[in-house]
Amino acid sequence: MKQFIHKSMAIFMAAVVLMTTMSFTIDVHYCGDKLVDFSFIQDVKTCGMEKAEPAKSCSNSMVSKNSCCSDEQLIIEGQDDLKQDFSQLTFEQQVFVASFASSYISLFEGTESKEITFSDHSPPFIRRDLQVLHQTFLI
Numbered sequence: 047m048k049q050f051i052h053k054s055m056a057i058f059m060a061a062v063v064l065m066t067t068m069s070f071t072i073d074v075h076y077c078g079d080k081l082v083d084f085s086f087i088q089d090v091k092t093c094g095m096e097k098a099e100p101a102k103s104c105s106n107s108m109v110s111k112n113s114c115c116s117d118e119q120l121i122i123e124g125q126d127d128l129k130q131d132f133s134q135l136t137f138e139q140q141v142f143v144a145s146f147a148s149s150y151i152s153l154f155e156g157t158e159s160k161e162i163t164f165s166d167h168s169p170p171f172i173r174r175d176l177q178v179l180h181q182t183f184l185i
Contacts, residue, residue, distance in 0.1 A: 069124040078114045090117065 075082045075090040083090040095115050135143070177183060 067124045067126075070122055072120040072122075074118045074120065076116045076118070082115075092117075 073090045077093040
């Protein structure tokens, strides 16, 4: 069970790193307010309305020149630099990092004194033998 958890966490962390560093674009084609097509890989298919020539007999030429179709491109940028630069830390942050590192390292240092503090004391006086009193013996 423990190996399964470790493997699943490793896969999850690898997927997170992959998704944060990956850049991609989404092409979207709208005809009016209606979504016609979207694509991650190639150019989108159009509805064919933008290729139609405006009618020359139309009295209002401004309306015929504007197309109801629109193309949008969503660009999602990933991270390029994953290495943190510690040279730009403020003085307070440097003090915190130094004090944290020294206190963390001191947790793993052994004590040099081999004193046994309870050797000077005698064991407690037992008035009665409780095992004999209650007739409970380990076999």
